Amino acid sequence: MKPVGIGIIGCGNISAAYLKAAKSFPVLDIRALADRRHEAAEARSAEFGIPAVSIEALLADPAIEIVLNLTIPAAHVEVGLQILAAGKHAYSEKPLGIDFRDATRLTEDAARRGLRLGSAPDTFLGGAHQAARAFVDEGHLGQPVGGTAFFMCPGHERWHPDPAFYYTIGGGPMLDMGPYYITDLVNLLGPVARVAGLSPEPRRQRTITSQPRHGETIDVEVATHVAGALQFRSGAVVTIAMSFDVAGHRHLPLEIYGTEGSLIVPDPNHFGGEVSFLKKGGEWTPVPVDRPYADGNYRSLGLADMAAAIRQDRPHRASGELALHVLEVMEAFGRSNESGRFVDIETRPERPLPLEADAPLDRL
Template identity: 50%
Template sequence: MGSAHRIGVVGLGFISAVYLETLAAAPDVEITAVADLDRARADAAAGSLPSARARSVDALLAADDVDIVLNLTIPAAHADIALGAIAHGKHVYGEKPLAVTFADAEEILRAARTAGVRVGCAPDTVLGTGIQTARAVVDAGEIGRPIAATAQMVTPGHERWHPNPDFYYRPGGGPLLDMGPYYVTALVQLLGPVTSVVGAGSRLRSERVIATGDRAGQAVRVEVDSHVTGILHHASGALSTITTTFDGTATQAPPIEVHGENGSLSVPDPNHFDGEASVHELGGDGWVPVPPRAGIAGTARGAGLLDLLRAPAGVGPRASGDIALHVLEIMTGLLGSAASGSRVDMTTTVERPPLVPLA
């Protein structure tokens, strides 16, 4: 098997636990360092990982025993941590979005190319059996030529469960940049790259009240649109309509539907790895479930990082920086269109990665 891939983790907040569990179970991975602005959190994480030492962020980025940095910081810090890691010759895999701004994301990939290192980025949920099985249906032509898709993410807001939800309502947050990557990445997986977008946005109220934790009852100022909707023009000719909102209560609509010439496809929640896809054929009697036929069954966050580490030389990771850059341009394009009232053309494109075999 060779030497283990040595990983340093920066950011030990809410999402880090599932990453650490996934990586700790991988036989070809060794977590050698952890860092967080809260040193107590870093010490606690290191105490549960025999191979890891708690370090400062700067020390971790420069460490000789770290080959790749897993960046789990808040979105506003994504670019600084990624660029710092790349400057020390390290590969990077980060939580979504790749950066808060498209310009910062471009800089990350430009620096990585110069340094000869790899960049990967969440979401990797699209590698599970849910989205991959849906894509297999599309690729096999079982609904005919895709014409349109709809995607909906409806929630009343993260302040209801998160003890420190401030960053969700600051630039770089909002429902589109927070939850949109799952849906937009899935749409790109299913229908291919996007050439232009049209968006609109609004916000329900100027403040949110934290409902849980030590800060319960405190108000958080809303600085971004909390409801964003838009239309994506895919290079294939298909049109996708997406809505992401922190201003709704609930929805009975499927997370994603794809409509083709010969049928419609119901796609499971792209925020999860598994889930059941179903097809309604033209002239059929109803929705028919599709058994899993592609994707990684029973996996969890961190699968995209393992895919990056195990990809052969010359083969790009499936949860790649290039896909994350295109997805970020789509989302920032929607926000820019919402502000200007004009269509925004994309400057990037991307090839869909190979279908993930059922495993």
């Protein structure tokens, strides 16, 4: 398969993970790096041996077909529209945007121009989550009726070198970690129909305990503990909590309950992990994880699938429509908290197709 030329805009922390993982996928030919801070692109260029260029030069390069948008969340829509206007396919780091109505401009513009739009997270394509998906599809759980989804920690100011953006508009635990959990739930159960959400008033200031800004105080503009329920179009109801205010907990990341049994799904921020099943009246037993991409950090897998889909003229899985749906769901928690009512979800994406176990993308 002819490799697809890739350019990257945004050379911050997450770019290293993408650049390392991209080496596993011959379909990805990363040709240039760019950043509004050119010194950041030059640093990654020195590390990975890929040319650092201006954003304008990258967008004008005819050899680049897809641009990977790794800018900060608040810039995802603006930069994504630039990419599409340059006639390039766009793939964004999560979330697709920080405002649902604003992010619809991306899906509408891509459709109007006949271009592809993709978005992280792609961890749902990992071997453990695809094994869990196959187990659900094979009917072992019976009719899915519910589940739980929990990410709760004390906050990212403990470890991140510059954590302030996690607490400004576009941050918070729901927009930061919610995409992993909700995307995987859509992979397992299909799209969401409505949302109920609650959130206590957050602490308005927090103190950084990481280096190099140890001791500095940062303002909090977003909800830092969000809880509620998702009702899926299939009827299943999942309880969810995303928090930067919890010292610790013992809930497993994802559990799915059906009429015939229960399934434990590993952390959706990772590609692998243990999958376990409890048949009604039985004992917990491991589910074989016999799918590719369960043994490492493949944080270019969705991009590789999109590149292959362009060459094969088929839909890609980590789609803009899926990411827009997840963004609408996440935004609905705040709307529900403010109104005291359920919020109906307008978008209805197709459930992404399973990743074929016998056609790994690292062989293309």
